[in-house]
Amino acid sequence: MSRYSFPAGKGIAFFLLATLIWFFSGEACYALHNPPCCPDECSVRALYLKKPPFSGSEVRDFQQALQYLGFYRGELDGVYGLQTYNAVKKFQRSNKLPVNGSINVATLRVLKKYFELPLATKTRTKGPKGEVRLEVHIKTRTLIVYDDDKVFKTYRVAVGRNKTPTPVGEWRIVRKAKNWGTGFGTRWLGLSVPWGLFGIHGTNKPWSIGSKASHGCIRMFNRDVEELYEWVKPGTRVTVIGQVFPVRYEDRLVIRRGYKGSDVYQVQQKLRELGYLKSAPDGIYGPATIAAVKKFQKDHDFPVTGEIDIDIYPAIGL
Structure with missing residues (x-):
């Protein structure tokens, strides 16, 4: 018998149990769907009162939902403590659910119903007739659909x-x-x-x-x-x-090798406009961008570091 063999019957049961645990954890979502950007979107684990307490953005999301519905009045601290536990119990009691203070499948299902939009009509809105483009406004948290202009x-x-x-x-x-x-x-x-x-x-x-x-x-x-x-x-x-950089230069990051994001992308756009970067912006602060920054620094009598700091931001127009 190999080290991975199990007695007849027990092996099958173990395999099924392991599969269920894997599937209902976030790992199944990752393996099956290759999620793109939001790892905490994949699954919602059961949450309950324990020591040390559950904590993180997932807990904060539930606190926010319960606060919106009037069941939670504490701080949005992302900690599943006594206040959150009691808020969940109030929600469960109000919705005739088993009152155990745990966020489980049944509780989550009812919670979602409060936030999903009702179906206003059986027929969908007729779509735009012209060219469609979208605008997402970070500040107002809105997405606007344009039909032509x-x-x-x-x-x-x-x-x-x-x-x-x-x-x-x-x-x-x-x-x-x-x-x-x-x-x-x-x-x-x-x-x-x-x-x-x-x-x-x-x-x-x-x-x-x-x-x-x-x-x-x-x-x-x-x-x-x-x-x-x-x-x-x-x-x-x-x-x-949206706003990419803080208004005050003192609050901005020093951008260096390995950084990536909208800030890097805008730096690359400026370097390209100034003729220092030949490749298309990709939002990754790699060798080509570093070389472009060094050349700019050398041409304008800055210390040649290859980094974007408080002096280089205004010099390139940011």
Whole structure:
């Protein structure tokens, strides 16, 4: 018998148990659907009162949802402590669920119903007749659909958190997919962001709509993204509008090798405009960008570091 063999019957039972554990964990979502940008979208684990307590963005999302519904009055600290536990019990009691203070499948199912939009009509809104383009406004958390140059419809969305911002810039839709993974709702619209996989998608956390909640993707109510899905195609323009850099130079990052994001992308655009960068911007601070910065620094009598610092930002027009 090999070290991996099991007695007859028990081996099958063990395999089935392991498969179920794997499937209902986030690992199944990753393996089956290759999720693009938001790892916390994949699955929602059971949460309950324990020591040490559960903590993180997932807990904070639930606190936010319960606060919105009037069940939670504490701080949005992302810690599943006594206040959160009691808020969950109040929610369960109010909705005639088993009162155990645990966020489980039954509780989550009822919670979602409060946030999903009702079906207003059996027929969908007729789509735009002209050229469709999209604008996403980070500050207001809205997505605007344009029919030629006229506003056709506006949706509320969730955008990236401050530490995982939604990429600002001019993009295109490059891929459409249905039911890509449980955490991404019912539709996926991939964007042409060169330094990572980002997109517009549905969500299994509808209470997050209208907030900064994602790892960079743009979340919509499932019903909304299903409607939008029918109006766009690969090549549709998507403009994401937001502030990339802090106003004060003192608050800006020193950009160096290995950095990636909208800030790097805008630096590359400026270097390209100034004639120092020949390759297309890709949002990744690699060898070509470093060489371009060094040449700019040398030409303008700056210390040749290859980094973007408080002196280089204004010098290149940022």
